[in-house]
Amino acid sequence: MNIYPVEAGNFKLDGGAMFGVVPKSLWSRTNPADSNNMIDMAARCLLIENGDRLTLLDTGMGNKQSEKFFGYYYMDHKYDLDSSLNKLGFSRDDITDVFLTHLHFDHSGGAIVYNKEKKIYEPAFAKAKFHTNHNHWKWATEPNEREKASFLKENILPIKESGQLHFIDQTSEFQEREEMDFGILFVDGHTEKMMIPHLEVDGKTFVYMADLLPTAGHIPLPYVMGYDTRPLLTLDEKAKFLDRAATHNYYLILEHDPFHEIITVKHTDKGVRLDKVFTFKELFDN
Template sequence: MLRLGAFELHSLSDGTFGLDGGAMFGVVPKTLWSKRTTPDDRNRIPLAMRPLLVKTDGRTILIDCGVGDKMPPKLADIYALDRTRHLDHSLADIGLTADDIDVVVATHLHFDHFGGATARDGDRVVPRFRNARYLIRRGEWEDATHPHDRNRASYLPENFLPLADAGVVDFYENDGEVLAGISAWRTGGHARNHQWIKVESEGRVAAFVADLIPTTAHLDEPWIMGYDLFPMETLMYKQRFIPEAIAGEYIVFFEHDPKIAAGVIRERDGKRMIDPVAT
């Protein structure tokens, strides 16, 4: 647990998975990226799924919610999915259950961030957090419900349509505060409406950057995922965000990093590094 003014922050886990190392580093050659991470015999690199729980007076907020338990076995094999320990275990570790979540905030609706929003109930798919409202940016909902051939595999309708059917979605349109002290900022890049979430209290900032900087190995500005639809937009946003995070000593949460959940980015002698922060 990390205290940030009025907030308690808990980095949670919904297990691990693996994605092709080449796809994770875009134009960066394997001779370089394989110094930072080790691929398995199918060229997949280890990745985590780390939703962030934010507790404040009488409110329990979840930022992203992992992949969930609906992935069919064939895809689970392709993605090396390991949910031996998943979000329910992680919530139980801090004395909570899925029913304690009041609000879910989505960075974007890709399956590895938002698959956990719904769950099977017999032959139906229903909201997984029964007492929660789900805050979703309208543009991301539009993109997710109108996929094209390049992003279709990431937007699985069963992960979000049942929420609208159940009437539990609150849409918002623009950048800015979505809850007291919590705001959403569009980066684009990875997806047209991908955003990072800022938690701010008493002058301190925690930044949940999702796929803008998915792991600490992606700190170099041109180390950008091949998955990104608009890589130049990712580059421009990283060039803006990282100096801001260094100057403001933001606590940056790396949603997919297999080892480091959060850290402060520092610059020493022109070199950038991560000072890990216990969560």
């Protein structure tokens, strides 16, 4: 199995929203804000190559929204899925599976594009199976008012209409998924049934963190996003996961951290804290 980072375009979000009740004087030490209080965010997708199977984890925002929409997030179009995949020697048509940790627009937007005539939406990966789970799909297609702006119909409904949608059933908190080549941890604090992939590569456990741990600056337990629907549950889920990650030396792949690609954590007198920082280039001979 080989894994590769796929950069889908950096953007910015409000620093206060990203850290909830934590004051700026604390969170700005690790995530400095600009004059508009916006902090830098990555959209680091992950590509898994395993035999004839090529699985993409998350898809970034995509490029079909309006300039006005992207203007809210200071979208940096320096990177996109096509150029990043091409740099690795792949194209969209090579993707066999698209695994969506959850359906918020910054994770699923790149899954759908306009057709050539720009009249209808269609899957960006014509030959791929798209994976989510029943509970999250229902949550996203019947959204609450708080999350409604994050679940854009144009990113979600065309997946089902295409016939390429596949549901992963949850049977336990954590289960190895042979059909996906990795294990999945289901968490509910950020949104209903977000899926956190655990991959075994060369004797190491790599975990794609999605929004359970957006950046290295979110390691302290109270540092929970204002976007989370159930922040106290996130705190509990994060505590259990980080304890396990420090004990078993997991390698954590950070989807939204523009400065840290992969980290490990350790137990300290103050709780679990950052240990080591790695790049993909350092860990893999890609």
